[in-house]
Amino acid sequence: xxxxxxxxxxxxxxxxxxxxxxxxxxxxxxxxxxxxxxxxxxxxxxxxxxxxxxxxxxxxxxxxxxxxxxxxxxxxxxxxxxxxxxxxxxxxxxxxxxxxxxxxxxxxxxxxxxxxxxxxxxxxxxxxxxxxxxxxxxxxxxxxxxxxxxxxxxxxxxxxxxxxxxxxxxxxxxxxxxxxxxxxxxxxxxxxxxxxxxxxxxxxxxxxxxxxxxxxxxxxxxxxxxxxxxxxxxxxxxxxxxxxxxxxxxxxxxxxxxxxxxxxxxxxxxxxxxxxxxxxxxxxxxxxxxxxxxxxxxxxxxxxxxxxxxxxxxxxxxxxxxxxxxxxxxxxxxxxxxxxxxxxxxxxxxxxxxxxxxxxxxxxxxxxxxxxxxxxxxxxxxxxxxxxxxxxxxxxxxxxxxxxxxxxxxxxxxxxxxxxxxxxxxxxxxxxxxxxxxxxxxxxxxxxxxxxxxxxxxxxxxxxxxxxxxxxxxxxxxxxxxxxxxxxxxxxxxxxxxxxxxxxxxxxxxxxxxxxxxxxxxxxxxxxxxxxxxxxxxxxxxxxxxxxxxxxxxxxxxxxxxxxxxxxxxxxxxxxxxx
Ligand SMILES: [Cu+2]
Numbered sequence: 030x031x032x033x034x035x036x037x038x039x040x041x042x043x044x045x046x047x048x049x050x051x052x053x054x055x056x057x058x059x060x061x062x063x064x065x066x067x068x069x070x071x072x073x074x075x076x077x078x079x080x081x082x083x084x085x086x087x088x089x090x091x092x093x094x095x096x097x098x099x100x101x102x103x104x105x106x107x108x109x110x111x112x113x114x115x116x117x118x119x120x121x122x123x124x125x126x127x128x129x130x131x132x133x134x135x136x137x138x139x140x141x142x143x144x145x146x147x148x149x150x151x152x153x154x155x156x157x158x159x160x161x162x163x164x165x166x167x168x169x170x171x172x173x174x175x176x177x178x179x180x181x182x183x184x185x186x187x188x189x190x191x192x193x194x195x196x197x198x199x200x201x202x203x204x205x206x207x208x209x210x211x212x213x214x215x216x217x218x219x220x221x222x223x224x225x226x227x228x229x230x231x232x233x234x235x236x237x238x239x240x241x242x243x244x245x246x247x248x249x250x251x252x253x254x255x256x257x258x259x260x261x262x263x264x265x266x267x268x269x270x271x272x273x274x275x276x277x278x279x280x281x282x283x284x285x286x287x288x289x290x291x292x293x294x295x296x297x298x299x300x301x302x303x304x305x306x307x308x309x310x311x312x313x314x315x316x317x318x319x320x321x322x323x324x325x326x327x328x329x330x331x332x333x334x335x336x337x338x339x340x341x342x343x344x345x346x347x348x349x350x351x352x353x354x355x356x357x358x359x360x361x362x363x364x365x366x367x368x369x370x371x372x373x374x375x376x377x378x379x380x381x382x383x384x385x386x387x388x389x390x391x392x393x394x395x396x397x398x399x400x401x402x403x404x405x406x407x408x409x410x411x412x413x414x415x416x417x418x419x420x421x422x423x424x425x426x427x428x429x430x431x432x433x434x435x436x437x438x439x440x441x442x443x444x445x446x447x448x449x450x451x452x453x454x455x456x457x458x459x460x461x462x463x464x465x466x467x468x469x470x471x472x473x474x475x476x477x478x479x480x481x482x483x484x485x486x487x488x489x490x491x492x493x494x495x496x497x498x499x500x501x502x503x504x505x506x507x508x509x510x511x512x513x514x515x516x517x518x519x520x521x522x523x524x525x526x527x528x529x530x531x532x533x534x535x536x537x538x539x540x541x542x543x544x545x546x547x548x549x550x551x552x553x554x555x556x557x558x559x560x561x562x563x564x565x566x567x568x569x570x571x572x573x574x575x576x577x578x579x580x581x582x583x584x585x586x587x588x589x590x591x592x593x594x595x596x597x598x599x600x601x602x603x604x605x606x607x608x
Contacts (some may be wrong), residue, residue: 032089032553037535039082043101043141046075050108051134052374057119058129058174065123069116069130072137076105090574092489092531096151100159101140107249128171130438135166146493149533150509154196161193222315225268231282231328233304233338234274238361245362248336254366255357255387256340259324261316263346272309276328279303280338282312283327285427286565287342288544289314291585296327296543299586299604302330319346320408321383321429323357325352331389331594337361339387351379352436356444358394358424359387367450374453376438382451383431384443386424389593391537391568393465394422394430397458398441401434406468409546412560413473418551421463426539427566427592467550472560477548480577481526488603489531490538490569490591495600504600505534505591511600518589520607524581532569540575541566541592542605544585547577566592583608 049072083102087094115129138157140368147155168186236249250256262265273280281303283295293314297303304310325339341355352374359366374380381404386392400418403411407429422430434441440454447461489509495504495511504511520526528547532538546563550556552575569575590602 030085031570032086033532033535034095034569034572035082035089036093036533036572039079039086039097040141040144040535042075042079042082042139043144046072046079046105047134047137047141049075049134050112050130050137053112054127054129054131054134057123057130060124062123065126065130066116069112071110072133072251076109076137079105089572090531092149092487092574093533093572095149096143096147096155097140099151100143100156101137102216104140104159104163110138111350124174127174128167131162131170131174132167135163139163139166146494146503147494148493148506148509149489152509157193161190164190164193168561182260191322194546204320219425222313223266225266225313226269227259227265227316228260228268229257229259230270230272231256231340232272232274233276235276235282236337238337240361240364240366241368243362243364245364247340247361248333250338250340254337254339254361255359256324256338258341258343258355260343260345262348263316263319263344265316265344266314267312267314268311270309271304271312273304273306275306276333276338277306278333279305279328280326280333281310281328282324283330283543284312284314284342285323285325285541286320286429286546287314287318287322288583291544291583291587294543294585294587296588299588311487316344319344319407320405320410321355321385321431322408322431323385323387323427327388327588329598331353331598332431334387334594335360341383341385343383349381351381353381353383354451355383355385356443356445356451357385357387358392358450365445365448369448369452371452371454374436376436378436379431379433380436381431381479382443383429384422384424385429386426389426389539391423391425391539391597392441393447394424394445395447395460395463396422396432396434396441396443397460398453398456399434399437401432401466403430403466403471404433405429405431406562407565411562414471414473414560417466419460419463421460421465421567423465425537425566425568425592426594427541428539428564430540468559468562469549469555469557470559474558475561477550477561477578479525479578479580481525482527484520484581485529486518487525487529487531489533490601491534502599505538505596506600508604512590512597512602515600515603517586517603519608520581520605521608522581522584525578526581527576530569530575530577532571532573535571536596537571537593538569538596538601539566539592540569540590541590542579543587543589544605545579545581546585549580550576550578552576 053068112133115126119126281295322342326333402414442452442456549562584607591596
């Protein structure tokens with residue numbers, strides 16, 4: 030069973046245990062003895078089952094189990110002991126056990142809240158707040174249901190609750206060890222890369238576009254979604270002038286996966302100010318790396334990209350030969366792009382299909398009617414890719430796969446999530462049952478270029494209540510904090526850096542470091558065995574642990590974030606900075 034499934038099952042069991050105790054308490058209060066006993070027995074069974082799931086999580090990694098072992102386990106054990114003891118003493122009068130059963134329910138519920146609202150890392154503050162909650166809720170129940178507690182018991186209860194609350198709040202609100210990032214602005218310094226050989230102008234504006242016969246309100250570059258396809262040949266110097274006509278919240282251009290100099294990276298608040306209506310910004314960089322890339326706004330990016338402010342950047346080693354097509358999947362106002370294209374291709378023609386996922390969630394691609402190779406992922410050529418048939422491809426948010434094949438005499442069809450988007454004729458092939466390619470074991474292996482790391486960072490991805498902003502929010506967190514309060518990762522030029530990325534949440538997080546490709550070392554403790562995989566976007570699924578490495582060779586301050594852009598806007602963004 031995958032760790033992601035265990036996380037979900039453990040959560041479900043924890044809910045059932047808490048519900049069993051609370052239900053048992055209510056039944057006992059109503060003098061429904063058989064119901065109360067049955068629910069209490071159920072809660073005990075659920076608690077035993079949790080011992081198994083929590084042990085499994087701890088074996089998968091301490092990150093998955095920390096607060097469950099340090100906070101939930103003591104609370105659950107206390108719950109079983111207290112409720113069990115009162116039930117044994119209750120005999121004829123089940124109502125006398127009601128408060129103990131409710132106490133057990135509060136203990137399990139507050140432990141659950143620690144997981145849901147606080148997560149990783151476990152902290153003394155969270156533990157004390159949980160205890161305060163249990164004591165307070167029990168005291169209220171006691172007043173409402175019980176025989177009036179003695180004055181000494183009342184006072185002790187009040188004192189414990191207040192001390193736990195004050196201490197817990199103080200610890201929880203204490204500033205983190207490292208301060209947030211000072212957002213510097215390094216704009217204006219266009220690097221000296223020579224005279225431009227390719228010039229483009231992109232004008233961002235609100236527009237109404239027609240997609241699949243529907244009129245849709247969009248934000249568009251040059252009135253089209255996707256924006257114009259920018260193509261170049263290796264060695265070109267690109268100069269792209271971005272103008273904003275009327276996008277009130279501002280626009281920038283980020284060259285996704287293209288490792289440009291920091292000042293050209295297009296992240297508002299870090300490398301430049303957002304370009305406001307009436308303003309313009311000129312990007313200039315040398316196209317050194319061939320491959321399939323894309324560009325998109327990084328200003329209010331979750332809305333901007335979704336609304337249509339994106340396009341394709343393709344850098345070819347030489348002018349295209351054969352058939353060379355870009356297929357960028359996107360969802361615009363619930364309409365799936367691209368619109369299907371059918372073109373005849375003569376048998377024997379070399380074909381390259383450049384697949385891009387510009388959405389915030391994973392898409393599944395399948396090429397039917399031919400065998401093929403995955404020539405490149407995220408713009409980087411793979412080493413000795415083998416020939417595939419009947420194999421689907423899963424592309425994370427922001428990722429790109431280049432598929433190559435020689436056109437057969439019979440039609441081929443490429444589908445995205447079972448919708449045909451490109452075909453050379455009419456075909457019918459069932460592809461939904463195909464297995465999905467695992468890129469970690471595809472192509473020819475080569476040992477990583479270094480095995481010693483100057484800097485190592487662990488990023489634990491989770492959710493949690495963020496109280497540091499103006500309004501409380503349920504943030505997507507990294508190591509228990511949300512942007513802008515996540516301490517930056519500081520490296521020196523030339524460092525070899527290793528990231529361990531752990532997803533203990535219930536949703537996929539497509540990870541994206543700006544300015545660098547990272548080499549995949551392992552996933553879930555299993556080393557990569559295929560072609561060296563230099564990625565800029567990779568899905569870290571629930572329960573997964575990825576180890577990746579890169580060389581710190583591109584100075585500046587870089588965004589390092591989840592490319593589910595809504596998650597990034599809700600806190601899952603930090604910075605890599607060079608000392
Ligand atoms: Cu995410």
